[in-house]
Amino acid sequence: MAKRIQFARTGGSEVLEFADVAPAEPGPGEVRVANRAIGLNFIDIYFRTGLYPVPSLPSGLGTEGAGVVEAVGEGVSHLRPGDRVAYAQGPLGAYAERHTLPAAKVVVLPDAIDFETAAACMLKGLTVQYLLRQTRRLEGGETILFYAAAGGVGSLACQWARELGVKLIGTVSSPEKAELAKRNGAWATIDYTKENVVERVRELTGGERCDVVYDSVGKDTWETSLDCLKPRALMVSFGNSSGPVDGVNIGILNQKGSLFVTRPSLNGYADTRERLETMAAELFEMLESGKVKVDIAQRYPLAEAGKAQEALQGRRTTGSTILIP
Numbered sequence: 001m002a003k004r005i006q007f008a009r010t011g012g013s014e015v016l017e018f019a020d021v022a023p024a025e026p027g028p029g030e031v032r033v034a035n036r037a038i039g040l041n042f043i044d045i046y047f048r049t050g051l052y053p054v055p056s057l058p059s060g061l062g063t064e065g066a067g068v069v070e071a072v073g074e075g076v077s078h079l080r081p082g083d084r085v086a087y088a089q090g091p092l093g094a095y096a097e098r099h100t101l102p103a104a105k106v107v108v109l110p111d112a113i114d115f116e117t118a119a120a121c122m123l124k125g126l127t128v129q130y131l132l133r134q135t136r137r138l139e140g141g142e143t144i145l146f147y148a149a150a151g152g153v154g155s156l157a158c159q160w161a162r163e164l165g166v167k168l169i170g171t172v173s174s175p176e177k178a179e180l181a182k183r184n185g186a187w188a189t190i191d192y193t194k195e196n197v198v199e200r201v202r203e204l205t206g207g208e209r210c211d212v213v214y215d216s217v218g219k220d221t222w223e224t225s226l227d228c229l230k231p232r233a234l235m236v237s238f239g240n241s242s243g244p245v246d247g248v249n250i251g252i253l254n255q256k257g258s259l260f261v262t263r264p265s266l267n268g269y270a271d272t273r274e275r276l277e278t279m280a281a282e283l284f285e286m287l288e289s290g291k292v293k294v295d296i297a298q299r300y301p302l303a304e305a306g307k308a309q310e311a312l313q314g315r316r317t318t319g320s321t322i323l324i325p
């Protein structure tokens with residue numbers, strides 16, 4: 001038997017149970033990973049609350065982890081028992097001592113990257129890769145607005161943007177978070193609890209505004225974000241931490257300056273093993289060269305996943321959070 005976090009109904013963190021389950025044998029094309037560290041992400045909260053549907057209940061939770069391959073199913077050729085690996089996608093159930101998932105979603109870890117670092121940045125770092133390098137390929141010289149700049153995804157985005165020569169304006173909710181974002185390479189920060197985001201963006205850019213806005217807050221910030229864009233610029237709406245954006249009249253893109261909008265996800269970008277490997281190689285290069293560092297600011301035992309989620313949801317975390325099985 002092995003421990004895992006599961007939930008039989010959606011709701012608050014109290015629905016999470018720490019249960020004993022028999023780890024699944026890997027079927028064709030699958031592997032079983034003995035997790036050494038597990039990543040905590042906002043998307044886990046969307047599944048727990050029911051914002052995103054789960055295939056069935058009771059359900060496991062979590063999609064990100066790092067550990068050692070302990071069993072390999074038929075037809076898997078790129079992984080062997082004993083390999084050090086990491087993953088960020090696949091069926092829910094990463095909040096567990098052992099997790100069985102499609103081998104195509106699992107990559108071999110370079111020796112220089114430890115399990116905790118990998119679990120803290122696979123999902124968030126691959127997300128930053130596609131946001132900054134694929135939704136639009138930033139080359140340097142652009143000005144961007146990035147929400148939650150002191151958070152898990154945001155901390156990596158600040159460093160990656162600095163490396164590319166991109167001016168990242170980060171939103172934050174406290175002076176401490178502003179300081180952290182600045183240390184990570186944000187060109188400027190806006191404390192939205194005290195400052196008007198649109199006015200500050202106009203001031204900082206001499207009235208020009210941004211080439212791209214990366215908005216993970218959703219419902220509360222949609223229109224503010226559109227007002228921070230130059231004509232014909234790109235709005236990347238990639239999260240719902242305040243609730244989903246809905247009821248949008250597409251004409252608003254015309255009114256705000258012939259804007260482009262995309263609502264991307266990691267699964268839409270790392271949708272083949274080849275694409276995942278290419279994106280992971282770029283992330284690992286950023287880590288191994290020290291251009292991007294992962295700040296694991298919170299660690300919780302796996303059994304306390306609910307407490308960890310409450311802290312993330314309550315804006316009390318910075319950087320990445322991991323669970324230790």
Ligand SMILES: NC(=O)c1ccc[n+]([C@@H]2O[C@H](COP(=O)([O-])OP(=O)(O)OC[C@H]3O[C@@H](n4cnc5c(N)ncnc54)[C@H](OP(=O)(O)O)[C@@H]3O)[C@@H](O)[C@H]2O)c1
Pocket residue numbers: 040041042043123124127148149150151152153154171172173174177216217238239240241242243264265266267312313314315316317318319
């Ligand atoms: N589409 C994708 O592929 C993808 C992949 C990964 C993550 N995401 C999204 O990216 C966002 C960041 O994820 P993360 O796991 O790294 O979390 P995080 O940024 O570490 O934590 C969320 C942060 O969002 C800010 N926030 C603003 N409004 C909030 C609200 N109403 N409730 C809670 N937090 C709020 C808070 O920072 P302040 O206190 O500074 O405002 C909070 O610390 C999430 O929205 C997530 O869904 C999307």
